[in-house]
Amino acid sequence: MTFTLIAINIVAFFLEQHDPNLFIGLFALWPPSPAVAAVAADEPIFHVWQLLSYSALHANPTHLLFNMFGLYVFGREVEHTIGYVRVAALYVASVVSGALVQIAVSLASTHSYPTIGASAGVFGLLVSYAMLFPHRRVVLLFPPIPMPAWVFATGYALFELFLGASGEEVDVAHFAHIGGMLGAIALMVYWSRSRRHSWLD
Structure with a gap:
């Protein structure tokens, strides 16, 4: 998977x-407009499928490369442990929850961008x-500092929260990252409480 x-x-x-404007307009995640009727016919608007489709679009090769590297490094290890069906469920749940958090933040702020x-x-x-x-070592790319996985994930979450709250990088969806983690x-907590999923016992 x-x-x-x-x-x-x-x-x-x-x-x-082949047509970036078309794909961004239809499949990027656009914040719902409170006045849809007033939106011009050719102006991008929110569609429900964007809650998932936005994740398949990337701004440039570097954006794609870094995301696919992370997907490969963490995805294959998680899949080996919990199986391909649950990895697919985790990925979809993360993408959708990230979209919902990003929409909520966009509606509460003055910034509106895909x-x-x-x-x-x-x-x-x-x-x-x-x-x-939690205790497996993860090494940062820049700088190459090894640390336990739980420290790495917690530090990254706090860093994303700081960047999102500071509002300095409005073109980066930091709250979508946090939403994906949530x-x-x-x-994972739901599965851990189910006796059918002994891999978390």
Whole structure:
């Protein structure tokens, strides 16, 4: 499933290059407008499928590369432990919860811009990895500092919260990242409380 998700993102990225404006307008996550009737016919608006489709679009090859690297590193380990069906469920839950949190923040602020990228799903897999392997060492790329997975995930979450609250990077969906982590945590906790999922006992 991890490689399937990577393939979907890569294919979607190349399709996006044929007509970026069309794909962004239809499939990026646009905040719902309180006055839809007043929106011009050619102006992008929110559609329910954008809660999922936004994750398959990326701004550039670097954006895609970093997300696919994270998806590969954390996704394959989580999938090996809990199976491909649950990894798919985790990814979708993270993407959708990230979208919902991002929409809520957008509606509460003065900024309104489209959200794209698989980061919410990747952050969901990151926190799932940390919950499954809390003491396994993870090494930062820049700088290369090894640390326990739970420290890495917690530090990243706090960093994203700080950046989102500061409002300095309005073009980065920091709250979608946090929402993705929250969605994954909720699903992992739900599974851990079910006796059918002995892999978390």
